[in-house]
Amino acid sequence: MAAEPKPLRNVLLSPEVVTGEGVPRKVRLRALVKDTDERLLVEAAQRDPSRFAELYEQNFDRVYAYVSRRVRTREMAEDLTAEVFQQALAHLGDFEWRGVPFVGWLLRIASNALADGWKRVAREQELPADEELGSNSDLERWAMLSKLVDTLPADQKQVILRRFVDQRSIRDIALELGRSEGAVKQLQFRALQALRARVRRNHD
Amino acid sequence: MINSDVFDRLDQAIDEQLADPERKLAATTQIAGMLEVAAELRHMPSEEFRSRLHNSLEEQAAALQTKAGRNHGERVVAMRRRDLEAAIMPSLFGSGNSAYPAQRANFVASFVMHSAAIALLLTSGLWMAGHRDAIVNRGVTLITGASEYVLPPATTRTGGGGGGGDKEHMAASNGSAPRFAREQITPPAIVIRNDHAKLTADATLVGPPNIVLPQTATLGDPMSNVLAPLLNGTGSGAGIGSGTGGGIGSGFGPGLGSGIGGGVGGGVYRVGGGVSAPRALYAPDPEYSDEARKAHYQGSVILWVVVDANGRPQQVKVARSLGMGLDEKAVAAVRTWKFQPAFKDGHPVAVQVNVEINFRLY
Numbered sequence: 001m002a003a004e005p006k007p008l009r010n011v012l013l014s015p016e017v018v019t020g021e022g023v024p025r026k027v028r029l030r031a032l033v034k035d036t037d038e039r040l041l042v043e044a045a046q047r048d049p050s051r052f053a054e055l056y057e058q059n060f061d062r063v064y065a066y067v068s069r070r071v072r073t074r075e076m077a078e079d080l081t082a083e084v085f086q087q088a089l090a091h092l093g094d095f096e097w098r099g100v101p102f103v104g105w106l107l108r109i110a111s112n113a114l115a116d117g118w119k120r121v122a123r124e125q126e127l128p129a130d131e132e133l134g135s136n137s138d139l140e141r142w143a144m145l146s147k148l149v150d151t152l153p154a155d156q157k158q159v160i161l162r163r164f165v166d167q168r169s170i171r172d173i174a175l176e177l178g179r180s181e182g183a184v185k186q187l188q189f190r191a192l193q194a195l196r197a198r199v200r201r202n203h204d
Numbered sequence: 205m206i207n208s209d210v211f212d213r214l215d216q217a218i219d220e221q222l223a224d225p226e227r228k229l230a231a232t233t234q235i236a237g238m239l240e241v242a243a244e245l246r247h248m249p250s251e252e253f254r255s256r257l258h259n260s261l262e263e264q265a266a267a268l269q270t271k272a273g274r275n276h277g278e279r280v281v282a283m284r285r286r287d288l289e290a291a292i293m294p295s296l297f298g299s300g301n302s303a304y305p306a307q308r309a310n311f312v313a314s315f316v317m318h319s320a321a322i323a324l325l326l327t328s329g330l331w332m333a334g335h336r337d338a339i340v341n342r343g344v345t346l347i348t349g350a351s352e353y354v355l356p357p358a359t360t361r362t363g364g365g366g367g368g369g370d371k372e373h374m375a376a377s378n379g380s381a382p383r384f385a386r387e388q389i390t391p392p393a394i395v396i397r398n399d400h401a402k403l404t405a406d407a408t409l410v411g412p413p414n415i416v417l418p419q420t421a422t423l424g425d426p427m428s429n430v431l432a433p434l435l436n437g438t439g440s441g442a443g444i445g446s447g448t449g450g451g452i453g454s455g456f457g458p459g460l461g462s463g464i465g466g467g468v469g470g471g472v473y474r475v476g477g478g479v480s481a482p483r484a485l486y487a488p489d490p491e492y493s494d495e496a497r498k499a500h501y502q503g504s505v506i507l508w509v510v511v512d513a514n515g516r517p518q519q520v521k522v523a524r525s526l527g528m529g530l531d532e533k534a535v536a537a538v539r540t541w542k543f544q545p546a547f548k549d550g551h552p553v554a555v556q557v558n559v560e561i562n563f564r565l566y
Contacts, residue, residue, distance in 0.1 A: 049265035049272070056261055060254060068247040078253045085257060089264055145244055164245035167222055170215055185211035192214070192238035199241060 039097050052089050059103045060085075065142035066107055070114050080117060084110045141199065148198050156191035159184055210234060218242050366409065366459035367447010369439025370395065376437030376444045379424020381452050381460050384411035388458045391442040391450030392423050394434045409451055410458035410477055417460075425452050426460075472510050472554040475546065482511040482543040482555055490537030490561060493529030500565055501527075505534040507559040513552040515543040523558055534561045 038058075045051040063084055068077035087109050088095075095105055149160055155177070162173045170188070174181045214235045220227060221243060368391060369376060382392045385408035392407040407423065417426070425437065425445050436444050443450040443458070450458040457477065473479040495501075506524035509517045520538050522531045538559055546555035 049268040050262070052265050053258060053262060056258060060249070060257075064249045065247060068249070074250075077247075078249070078257075081249070081253075082257050082260065085261055086264060089261055089268065142244055142247065145241070146248055149245070149248065160245060161248070161251065163218070164222075164242065165248050165250045167246075169219075182208060182211065185215045186208070188218070189211045189214055189238070192241050195245075196237045196241045 038102055042092075042095060042097060042102055046092055046095070049089065049092070052092065055088075055102060056085055059106055061143035061146040062103050062139055063106050063110055065139055065146070067110050067114065069142070071117070076117065080110065080113050083113050087113070141202075144202060145195065145199065148195055148202075151198070152191050152194060156187050156194070159187040160191045160195075163188060214238060222246065366443060366449050366451015366457040366461065367437075367439045367445040367453045367455045368392075368441055368443015368450055369437030369445055369447070370397075370435070371440050372435050372438055374433075374435050374438070375430050375446060376425040376428050376439075376452075377422075377430045377432060377434045378426070378428040379422040379444075380420040381417050381426055382407040382409055382423060383419075384409050384413050384415045384417075384460075386410070386413065388450055391458065392444050392452055393436055393442065394423050394444055395436050409460050411460065427453060472556045473546065473548060474556055479548045479553065479555055480546050482515065482546045482557060484541055484543055485515070486540075486542035488537060488540060490530075490533040490563075492563060492565075493533050496528040496530050496563065497565065499528060501530070502564050503530070503562075505531055505561045505563070507534060507538055507561065508556070509538060509559050510554055510556050511543045511545060512554045513545050515545040515552075517541050517543065518554075526563065530563050534563075537561075 041051065041054055041058075045055055060081075064077065064081045067080045067084070068074070071077050071080060084106055088106055095102070149157055152160065158177065159173060162168045162176070163170070168176075170181050170184050174184045177184065213232070217235060217239055221239060225243070225246065377394055379394060383406070388408050388410050389405040390407045392409065422434070423444065424434075428445075437446055439445050439447045439454075441448045441450065444452040445454055447453055447455045447457075447462075449456050451460055453459075453461045455462045459477075475481045503526045504524070505522065505526045508519070508521040508523040510519045512518050517538055520535050522535065525531050526534075538561075545552035547553065
């Protein structure tokens with residue numbers, strides 16, 4: 001049985017662990033390459049803001065996953081995510097590369113934005129404590145799930161998005177897609193089954 | 205083959221999960237894992253939001269780029285300006301090569317003063333152009349050398365003096381003085397002590413060479429009443445008389461008379477022979493008389509002036525007149541002058557000088 005790698009969050013957020021003992025060599029090299037590429041990308045975006053779109057695409061899923069687990073509604077998650085990236089772009093010149101991945105900076109902005117948001121809604125809503133919301137490995141898993149959905153067949157992906165993102169009923173989806181409810185349920189089943197398998201495979 | 209009931213049970217559980225996310229569902233092993241995935245899929249972002257935010261950020265980036273470009277352009281212009289400034293006047297703009305920082309305040313003060321000076325020059329030039337007729341040239345010359353302007357013989361003591369003698373018990377005998385020369389090689393003597401001098405030179409007194417005194421065959425003190433015997437006098441230092449030095453008379457020096465230094469007579473000194481020239485410290489120009497201005501009359505006035513030991517002009521007299529009221533104007537102006545007095549042997553002495561004042565109309 002292969003040795004279980006260190007939690008991925010350490011590889012991403014703590015550069016000294018990248019070279020530490022116990023981290024598989026393959027993971028260390030991949031992290032180093034990632035750091036170098038990301039650093040170049042950040043520096044390019046600092047010179048040319050239009051390059052920020054690449055940073056956005058790389059980090060959107062993580063930021064959204066981080067925020068969405070900490071707010072009640074989808075609207076709040078979207079507002080806060082938008083605020084995080086807008087602030088990041090506006091203050092990109094202030095970012096200094098110190099070996100910490102760019103997403104760490106984004107999550108700090110998100111954390112501050114959440115703290116501000118919480119102050120506003122704390123009196124009205126009971127929000128979960130930060131420590132109850134899972135570790136960074138969970139964050140990576142959530143972010144990965146979004147990418148895995150993209151790998152599904154088109155009809156399965158469409159059903160998943162309508163069902164979970166839009167939270168529509170099977171009947172509505174069946175009407176929209178022009179298929180029977182049973183067929184849509186089967187597509188939903190197949191999609192979830194595939195996603196579960198892929199999550200497990202990636203986790204292992 | 206999967207039973208369609210499983211699809212229905214899964215969908216029902218998902219419905220319940222979406223309705224109440226906090227609710228714990230009892231599910232079979234087959235669908236429990238899929239429900240875990242389904243729970244997380246609830247938090248998936250919508251494609252529409254992702255795309256909308258992407259577009260929004262692109263617009264924001266474009267705006268930033270425009271602003272940055274504008275700022276960059278401004279920075280480039282500022283840098284070029286700084287470079288240009290540094291290239292033109294590096295010290296003024298504080299980027300000189302000196303080890304000490306340039307004080308810009310000094311340069312600003314210098315700039316202001318220079319600007320004021322230039323403005324003054326321009327305005328004065330314009331003023332002069334507008335008052336051309338009223339401007340006169342009142343050139344002033346202080347004649348300090350041995351005067352080429354020969355003054356008329358004075359009725360009082362007007363010159364230097366001299367004296368000498370052989371420390372005899374009787375006064376010098378009467379006779380005529382030798383001629384005047386700029387320098388004295390041989391002092392006058394009635395009684396020649398060295399009959400066999402190898403180098404001989406005529407006896408002279410120091411004074412203006414063009415002063416001519418009556419000459420007789422015998423040298424002596426013209427002021428003496430002693431006719432005989434022939435004696436050099438009671439003074440010392442060669443010469444004739446009761447004084448000291450190489451001159452004739454009771455004075456001191458190589459001149460003639462009771463004064464000191466070269467020249468004739470006594471009283472004030474003349475410049476030369478160890479007497480420095482006085483120097484005008486305050487010398488306002490004389491005014492031009494209305495009469496002379498209207499007549500466009502020009503010329504020079506020479507004044508005879510005694511500058512006393514305090515540097516004040518005394519006995520200002522007209523030596524060469526010009527007329528039309530300019531003489532009076534010149535005298536009036538010179539009376540207000542202040543001099544650094546003439547010095548002899550480190551002491552201020554009264555001295556006679558001539559002052560030439562030129563009156564010119566532009």
